[in-house]
Amino acid sequence: MSMERRTILKGLAAAPVALAAPGYLRRAAAQEGTLDVAAVYSLSGTFANVGTLLNNGSQWAAEKYGSVLGKKINYILLDDRGDPGEAVRKVQEVMTQRGVRHIVGCTNSAIALAVQKEVFARGGVYVQMAGADESTGKDCNRSNFRWPVASYSAVNATVRPLIEKFPNAKKWYTITGQYVFGDSLLTNCKAIFAEKGLTHVGNSYHSLSDREYSGYIATALAAQPDVLAICNFGNQTLDVIRQAISFGMKRNTKILAIWSTGLDQYQALGPDNCEGVYFGCNFWHGVDTPGARAVAEVVKAKTGDVPNYLHACGYAVVQVLVEGIKKAGTTDVPAVIKALEGMSYEGPTGLETVRAEDHQVIKDYYLMLGKAKGAMKDKNDFADIVSATKAFLPPDKTGCKMT
Amino acid sequence: MTQLLLFQVLNGLGIGMIYFLLSVGLTLIFGLMRFVNFAHGAFYLVAAYLAYAVTAATGSLWLALLVAPLAVTALAIVVERLLLRHTYAMPHEAQILITFAVALLIQEVVIMVFGPLGQNVPTPAALSGVVFLGPYVYPAYRLFVVVVTAVVAAALWLAVERTKLGAVLRAGSESAEMVGLLGINVSRVFMATFALGGALAALAGVLAAPIRGVEPFMSAEALGIAFVVIVVGGLGTLSGALVGGLLIGIVQSVMSTLWPGGAQLMVYAAMALVILVRPAGLLGRF
Numbered sequence: 001m002s003m004e005r006r007t008i009l010k011g012l013a014a015a016p017v018a019l020a021a022p023g024y025l026r027r028a029a030a031q032e033g034t035l036d037v038a039a040v041y042s043l044s045g046t047f048a049n050v051g052t053l054l055n056n057g058s059q060w061a062a063e064k065y066g067s068v069l070g071k072k073i074n075y076i077l078l079d080d081r082g083d084p085g086e087a088v089r090k091v092q093e094v095m096t097q098r099g100v101r102h103i104v105g106c107t108n109s110a111i112a113l114a115v116q117k118e119v120f121a122r123g124g125v126y127v128q129m130a131g132a133d134e135s136t137g138k139d140c141n142r143s144n145f146r147w148p149v150a151s152y153s154a155v156n157a158t159v160r161p162l163i164e165k166f167p168n169a170k171k172w173y174t175i176t177g178q179y180v181f182g183d184s185l186l187t188n189c190k191a192i193f194a195e196k197g198l199t200h201v202g203n204s205y206h207s208l209s210d211r212e213y214s215g216y217i218a219t220a221l222a223a224q225p226d227v228l229a230i231c232n233f234g235n236q237t238l239d240v241i242r243q244a245i246s247f248g249m250k251r252n253t254k255i256l257a258i259w260s261t262g263l264d265q266y267q268a269l270g271p272d273n274c275e276g277v278y279f280g281c282n283f284w285h286g287v288d289t290p291g292a293r294a295v296a297e298v299v300k301a302k303t304g305d306v307p308n309y310l311h312a313c314g315y316a317v318v319q320v321l322v323e324g325i326k327k328a329g330t331t332d333v334p335a336v337i338k339a340l341e342g343m344s345y346e347g348p349t350g351l352e353t354v355r356a357e358d359h360q361v362i363k364d365y366y367l368m369l370g371k372a373k374g375a376m377k378d379k380n381d382f383a384d385i386v387s388a389t390k391a392f393l394p395p396d397k398t399g400c401k402m403t
Numbered sequence: 404m405t406q407l408l409l410f411q412v413l414n415g416l417g418i419g420m421i422y423f424l425l426s427v428g429l430t431l432i433f434g435l436m437r438f439v440n441f442a443h444g445a446f447y448l449v450a451a452y453l454a455y456a457v458t459a460a461t462g463s464l465w466l467a468l469l470v471a472p473l474a475v476t477a478l479a480i481v482v483e484r485l486l487l488r489h490t491y492a493m494p495h496e497a498q499i500l501i502t503f504a505v506a507l508l509i510q511e512v513v514i515m516v517f518g519p520l521g522q523n524v525p526t527p528a529a530l531s532g533v534v535f536l537g538p539y540v541y542p543a544y545r546l547f548v549v550v551v552t553a554v555v556a557a558a559l560w561l562a563v564e565r566t567k568l569g570a571v572l573r574a575g576s577e578s579a580e581m582v583g584l585l586g587i588n589v590s591r592v593f594m595a596t597f598a599l600g601g602a603l604a605a606l607a608g609v610l611a612a613p614i615r616g617v618e619p620f621m622s623a624e625a626l627g628i629a630f631v632v633i634v635v636g637g638l639g640t641l642s643g644a645l646v647g648g649l650l651i652g653i654v655q656s657v658m659s660t661l662w663p664g665g666a667q668l669m670v671y672a673a674m675a676l677v678i679l680v681r682p683a684g685l686l687g688r689f
Binding site: 046052211215216248265269273 | 406407410411414415417418514519520521522523525526531532533540541542544545614615616618619620624655656657658659660663664665666667668
């Protein structure tokens with residue numbers, strides 16, 4: 001009996017060491033030959049369609065680079081199922097239990113804002129694609145880097161060129177999603193309307209789950225606007241455009257979708273709906289730059305088709321991280337962050353620069369115009385670029401106080 | 404403003420007819436079989452995607468209007484014979500679980516086959532313009548859907564009130580047991596009802612596709628609206644689905660001028676009010 005007890009006690013004493021050892025070894029292996037990069041995307045839930053494609057873009061970029069500074073990139077997918085809480089838990093787990101310090105990706109702003117706090121608290125570096133201003137604004141932190149432009153840039157890069165193109169378009173109507181992102185688009189619009197002396201003839205808020213817009217469109221029609229500016233995102237943008245066109249709004253009004261993801265939305269609308277509608281986009285495959293060609297090559301090899309915004313965005317966040325590591329010459333986080341600040345690189349939209357003060361990537365945002373079916377050169381040639389603008393708030397106006 | 408509000412009422416009637424079409428299949432099944440068919444949204448989804456596939460291949464929405472309801476009816480019959488039939492002796496939770504599982508399965512299959520992104524179903528050229536109703540503008544296609552729905556409503560009313568099957572349906576919704584004791588094959592009647600409910604959901608799906616486009620999560624709207632409509636109108640009654648649909652449509656449309664941000668909210672507020680005042684629904688009876 002006492003022999004058994006002693007054996008058991010010895011076994012119990014040995015157990016924690018046995019459990020800890022593999023972890024230690026794993027970490028040691030990680031430091032020597034591989035670099036763990038965690039990617040936070042939703043592969044289920046209502047944003048699954050977005051998350052899946054973003055993940056593809058990031059994973060293919062990681063495969064293309066293969067390794068950085070001699071370390072093989074180990075791509076770890078964290079599926080948050082569309083829930084910010086789940087995302088934070090998974091990031092926490094992978095940072096504390098596996099020592100991961102390099103993280104990319106988000107499927108929406110809520111997830112990004114939650115994760116960027118967590119990554120900062122645990123001393124990591126995070127490159128993501130949130131749309132909300134706050135991410136590099138009042139919620140900015142040293143660990144956080146954002147690739148796409150946010151609402152200020154989207155509005156200024158679309159509304160201003162449209163005003164220049166149509167100086168007689170004085171009456172603007174807005175249909176706005178009643179949530180933070182929609183409101184920030186609207187606020188930015190109103191600022192420009194006031195500055196340019198335009199008449200904001202009305203605004204209709206709608207909720208996050210709305211699908212029926214005929215009432216709002218009727219109200220808009222009654223105000224007889226020159227331009228209908230749509231301040232929402234995703235399927236809701238498509239719903240408003242489709243229904244506005246069905247009510248004949250295109251005849252007398254210019255329709256502007258300020259925040260569009262481009263190709264995938266054009267495909268969902270079809271050329272007849274796209275024709276004559278203005279769209280604002282973070283990426284367009286038709287722009288020929290070395291960075292865009294790199295993305296196009298990777299996507300063509302995997303899908304046989306051109307990249308859409310989601311592919312490009314997923315690719316870009318990994319590209320920024322890896323280029324930062326290469327420039328720093330080490331995977332050590334503070335050095336990578338320092339290297340990233342002010343770094344320029346050939347990104348999907350051309351030469352892009354990471355602004356040091358708020359870690360926002362300075363890049364073009366496009367205003368595009370949908371073309372007629374007969375004018376399409378190929379099945380993806382839905383729209384032409386009207387203008388490409390880098391419109392950003394000066395760092396001191398963004399509300400970002402980097403500690 | 405009055406002119407705009409008047410238009411919103413008319414527009415609300417139009418939306419209401421579409422909502423009725425979304426709901427009538429669900430209420431029919433509930434009336435006879437006494438459970439909420441969670442696969443209702445999935446039948447709507449499959450039909451909409453079939454409409455996309457058919458119009459992409461042939462350019463004809465009319466062909467889709469023929470093919471999709473038939474295909475979905477077949478699907479509904481398969482689901483009923485293979486799965487549901489074995490659960491009638493069980494409590495209603497079993498039917499809810501099975502139809503919910505079928506709904507999830509169907510949604511994932513749709514994503515596997517068609518991909519996760521939305522697609523376009525073009526409006527037939529003949530219906531792609533607007534019509535002028537007095538001072539108002541209204542999409543020709545929506546008017547067409549309203550007319551089709553009215554015809555379907557009339558046909559259903561005739562079928563339920565004037566045919567033997569309708570009599571069996573009405574009797575079955577009062578007491579399925581009694582109908583069985585009278586020598587009628589209740590199992591067959593259930594199958595026919597489930598198939599009809601599926602066919603109606605499919606018709607709604609094809610007609611809605613040019614208005615909404617197709618995307619894998621569109622079933623949420625169908626099920627959500629249908630549920631609200633039949634609760635407001637009265638579970639299991641056709642006229643209730645019509646009244647409920649029109650009421651919800653008008654509330655939503657009028658609110659989009661009076662309180663745009665709260666239009667969706669007011670739909671659910673109306674439902675809450677109806678449940679408080681008349682728990683069985685406006686035209687329902689327990």
